[in-house]
Amino acid sequence: MEGVNWHSFYFLLFGMTACVFAVAVVLTGSIVRMAFYLTLCLGATAGLFFLAGAGFVGAMQLLIYVGGTLVLLIFGVMLTAQGPFVSMKTRAGEWVVGGVVGAMLLGLLLQAAFRVDDWMGPDPGVASAAMEKTPPGELGIRLLGKPGDNEQAVGFESGYLLPFEIVSVHLLVVLIGSAYLARTKRRRRATDAAEAEES
């Protein structure tokens, strides 16, 4: 096992897991299996975030995405997956069109990704020892308004305080709005009708 770059090894492990389960999400027909494969795919993406040195983002990916958003999606699946809606077949023509467009898009993106020499990675033996994580405190300080050190960065003179506040209010609005949307209208109408019949 001499000469194995363990960072690259774990990148291959998590990257292959993410890719394989992303393809599995597309190919499987059952909505329940899609939810399960998506969980594994996003978990492997959290591993990739850790490998890129973004420990806090990886932890948030696990907590919010895998632990929150996907649980919400799985609840949606459980509420709606009844009888014919568990697996709905797609017509062959749509598969062909979607596959052709997807293959073309994938070719374009891969070509763009491997075009630039600067992105191909550090020189061998230079940086693999220096993979250090960004401390979460730095993210918090930037969120509270400290401007960045980068002189070339345009805008964001006040750090990320304004986007942070906008996102907070946005989350509140979204929660109220979705609670208003998802309230049970039909059942209330049924009880109204029952009360009207009784009286």
Next chain:
Amino acid sequence: MNLLAEPVGASHFMAVGAVMFVCGVVCMATKRNGLGILMGIELVLNGANLNFVAFSSEFLRRNTEYALGVDGQLIALFVIVLAAAEAAVALAIALNYYNNHATIDVDRADELKG
């Protein structure tokens, strides 16, 4: 194997992100279940997020002064939070649609007039 011995770079992260993005797009295009389309959107957002995080790292490229630094990670965090909000609203709409039409097939959602 060559890839095991050499350090990976932002290009390799971008390749994984591209696969996830394309899978999400094809998922959105071909699934008939409304929740399947939501899952495609999650895949697209994660593929984009992976690029932001990869470019924020100084250790995945040769010229370290061009790295996004903490900015990339903060944008990734904002994307995660906004994706959670989007999933909540979209799920509320999907459940409302299921309650009113007794189906989740988006091909039959051509009469959503209030």
